[in-house]
Amino acid sequence: MKIVVAVKQVPDVSSVQTDDSGNIVREGIPSVLNPYCEYAVYMACRLKGDGPVTAVTMGPPQARGALLRCLELGADEAYLISDKAFAGSDAFATSKVLSAFVRTHIPGYDLILCGKQASDGDTAEVPAELACMLGVQQFCYVDEIVAGDDLRVLQNYRDEKRICVVPLRSVISVSKGECNRRLPSINDYLRAADVEIKTLDKAALGLDEQSAGVKGSKTRIISSRSSGVERSCVTIDGTNPSDAADVIIKEAGM
């Protein structure tokens, strides 16, 4: 199966900074492949058969790091969509760019896999927006994918679990954020290092200044601030459990 995995590089959540307009400053912050995306790559590689698995991301030049990780995990090829005009894209603009990528570069794909959400924005919007823009079905909250005579997924809606048959060309978003897979071997690292990560700009996707980035977005950030609620951080010595219990019982109003 020809599988496209749309991934995202996310900053390390513990060192967040924003610029004056509230947009996230990605430069200079350590970045990782979003854990849900990592699982999507893993699932894609298990399903692919003859393959290939194509990893794609939109981001600044250093998002190559996330793609390299995808290659180490078993992806066969990787595309970096990087263009200054795409900076500041919201979920709508991002989905538009990704759908343009799929149409222009992998028109004969069989399946698109995504992680459920990115650990920086948590919006979880791109998989369904992408599916809608491509005019295909979407399958969210997928816990398992089983390929037999047909392709089936187990979806978990928390109050309902259901099994659906997935038509080819659908978008699947997987819920898990980690996987007990084998660690990449030396060979995986060597193979990944040999794969050329192709870089695409707006012209390569047939897009213009207006179609993505801040101009192509449907939302704008008015302000953003640190959510830090001031806590008193009173430290108490609880070596004697009875002292600790006193405090807690008082807090609980018992």
Add this chain to the structure above:
Amino acid sequence: MSGCSDGSCSGPDRLPPGMLSKYDLDLPTADGTLVWLEVIRGPEPRFEASSLEILDKARSICEGRVFGAVFGDKELKPLYDIAFSYGVDTLYHVKDKRLVQFHPEAYCDAIAELSARIAPAAILMGATPRGRELAPRLAAALGAGLTADCTDLSADGRRILMTRPAFGGNLVATIACNGFPQMATVRPGAFPMPRADVGRKGTVIYRRYLGSAFKNIVSSEPVEAESVDISKAKILVSLGNGIRDRATVDLAESVASKLGGAVSCSRALVDRGWLPQSRQVGQSGRIVSPDLYLAFGISGSVQHKAGMSGSKRIVAVNKDPDAPIKESADVFIIGDAHSVLKELDERLDSN
């Protein structure tokens, strides 16, 4: 519209960009709020609480009429008056027994068509799993801006400001849409459950769904509602990686029941299989905001804090005087989690 049931709709040139221009609803006359009313299915269907919370908020901050959209068959009739009593003026019932099940593509098509008819200024739904799946599809179909999982909404005329946490709760962002309709999903529990205005009247309009965007659902099973819902508990006794003895979990259960609360945990205990995933607090678990959060043996990773930093009071017990949870706590007790729980259990007995 897309007929996706057999996957035949997937030709890359069949929908967009035509679909995107089909609904140009960014009109100066856009007015009113359309709310998708999610129904919890069962022998006696009822509205998902977040849908009702949104209705009340929409009434209080937005100008214009409040429209509701529901999907299902005649079993929904008893819900009409409930919808009106919580603020719906006009209820669109897309009547089709196949739509008792959640088909996001069909729901999206139907709401998009309703939107073209109503031209609402805003479209809102609960940030439940289904709401968060349906809303982005609809946003793409309408070319609308969408803000996910909002914790607050305010309005300036017909313009809505949406507030949501980002970066695992480290940041709070205020977002606006660049045009109409403005879309948002709203976190369940973000607004208080309103009182019903019993006897309030409204209009029901039946709609038929003529599309064919149905999924092939092989089987569907309800998951037993967890007897403990940690997002509703007033007091949480929460356990983390510092808990080394499985018996401590039972002890915590005992303390929680005596305090009238519930036991939750960080991911470590779910990974060990000591507590189910439904009890997990954090970015990949549940977001909780109890009156009192008691963290035992929780070091306080960013992912965990994202799930509990909205608690009114936070008391942490940890052996490590430098545990990062210290900064997030109102009271930080340096001590052994098991011993403190044991002491609490005994003391609460005698109370």
